[in-house]
Amino acid sequence: MNLHFSEYQDFVIEIKKQIASSQQKAALSVNKELILLYWNIGKMIFENQSLLDGRNNFIDQLAKDIKSDFPFSSGFSRTNLFNIRRFYNFYGDLSVQQAVGLKETFLIQQPFIKASLLSMNSNRF
Secondary structure: OHHHHHHHHHHHHHHHHHHHHHHHHHHHHHHHHHHHHHHHHHHHHHHHHHHOOOHHHHHHHHHHHHHHHOOOOOOOOHHHHHHHHHHHHHOOOOOHHHHHHHOOHHHHOOHHHHHHHHHHHOOOO
């Protein structure tokens, strides 16, 4: 009976390894997608903020419009939209798609991005 129990323990360990590996891959994938989403939204805000008088009015209205279509999403507040715009503006020269493609952890290791993502992710979508 102990022989089978030992085999069972090995079996459980292998399953746990696969679960942990998949969770890590999923987390990296989510981080990559969030970075690309924030980059694209920041770019769109930066390029279109003149559509309404004043940057503050534009971002205030945008936050309200997003909230009306995504009422259960809390990651697009006025403050977060300003952070998303700053994120794009700060890294505008860097091709975020290329950097994310090279190594998913590159951008996460950058202090400004890490702080921005942490503050934005504290109010998850």
